[in-house]
Amino acid sequence: MSEAPKTRPKVPEGKTRFVTTRQMAPNEKGFVGYETIWEPMQKVAEYTTPKTP
Numbered sequence: 001m002s003e004a005p006k007t008r009p010k011v012p013e014g015k016t017r018f019v020t021t022r023q024m025a026p027n028e029k030g031f032v033g034y035e036t037i038w039e040p041m042q043k044v045a046e047y048t049t050p051k052t053p
Helices: none
Strands: 019-023 034-038
């Protein structure tokens, strides 16, 4: 029987509305991780105090 391959295939970058996922380079043990980058989901508005009546 054949053994599992030692290298992982290159995975393309995944992009959705708020998240981008990239494959990282393998470390010395051969572990391949994934980097997740989140985009802001909402805008932050500047607060102004209301006028007094």
